[in-house]
Amino acid sequence: MGNFRLDLCYDGTRYRGWQRLGDSDATIQGKLEQVLGRMTGQAVEVIGSGRTDAGVHALGQVANFHAATAMTAPEILAYLRAYLPEDIGVTAVTAVDERFHSRYNALEKTYCYRVFHSDGPCVFQRRYVYQMAEPLDLEAMEAGAARLLGQHDFLPFSSLKKAKKSTVRTLRAVELTQVEEELRFTLTADGFLYHMVRILVGTLLAVGQGRLAPGDIDQIFALGDRSLAGETVPAKGLCLMEVKYP
């Protein structure tokens, strides 16, 4: 029985997210399991480092699967490249220790959210950015970002109703970078809650527009109230960049 790690990128536009649904063509996991099932002649379960929502992209998603196969990792890579659709790419297939688990072993994740900050045309990146033209106070946003850093209960910055498991996470980095007309938010944490990146970015944009003050962020943590935080910005601007392992 082999255990294989998959390093993946995908354009999430056409998909209803990572997690398998009835129709295997509708999700990334479903599509991978379909192709690997055909390859091995077995039912294959693909474990992802985490789910990405409908419309969210990935440059560095990590997954793994167990299968009894005589195929080598390069052979599996070639098979996947031949049979996966062109919006799902495999950067690497690696034979790993049978104990490797892409979700349980993940130490840290990095997401990038791209805002096309202009009312000009955005023809070629339109599927991968959220476009807005309102002025933004970058200094206020930097001040807001600094208040998000560290260990907090991020429940108010998630779409979870009431959580059974801990909603405490450590946000290790929030970087804002301006690349031409684009404003990029790069967030790194030991884990992210449901919609957490999109709500954090929505909150920083509300700070940038003056609808929230940087100090309001402390208040939102203190009160634990989702309704005080910013909006959930659209999925298409979000991309999972990297998952780190020991």
Next chain:
Amino acid sequence: MGNFRLDLCYDGTRYRGWQRLGDSDATIQGKLEQVLGRMTGQAVEVIGSGRTDAGVHALGQVANFHAATAMTAPEILAYLRAYLPEDIGVTAVTAVDERFHSRYNALEKTYCYRVFHSDGPCVFQRRYVYQMAEPLDLEAMEAGAARLLGQHDFLPFSSLKKAKKSTVRTLRAVELTQVEEELRFTLTADGFLYHMVRILVGTLLAVGQGRLAPGDIDQIFALGDRSLAGETVPAKGLCLMEVKYP
């Protein structure tokens, strides 16, 4: 009667090229004329600097149209941005002298052809690059590019059968640049014949693969024989970057 210059970008994937056909939704020119016709209440003819083929993109296409309208250039810009589909972008609308003609007055055009030179995944750029993984001899390609420069009869590097008008053009620059896994061909000339950029790039790739020698290019010019030149590479890798005017 006003004359307005349009600076345009578009993702050519969905279109049957620039030039108007029966179905106005199928071409860039048709789509522009449809929206401008609705805006002005008149039949509007949009003149482009040149046609782009089905599937070819543009970052810097220039066009112009004449119309009796009280609207200002900024109002026209706003109208077009509101009603054009998101794969056609308008960077600028400018009121110009009535004698300005985007095709007759064009002095020089620059095209870029993008080759994704890797067998790795190309998920996000897949509509805008031509992917190939075979090894390429860049030095030979540079030597080939140098032989293309200058004034020549480019008929053998076009898909024209027999031309009524002159097929002599001056190729002012051919630059090869490597950007990560991408190889970019940037070509500047006083004008390009039908399929000329794609055949020049196909010829340089044939040189890079050793199927042609750099010196064969002189031979192709001398014999005027299309069948000796390289293939017409796919449209999706091509983008019109800039059109220069006096």
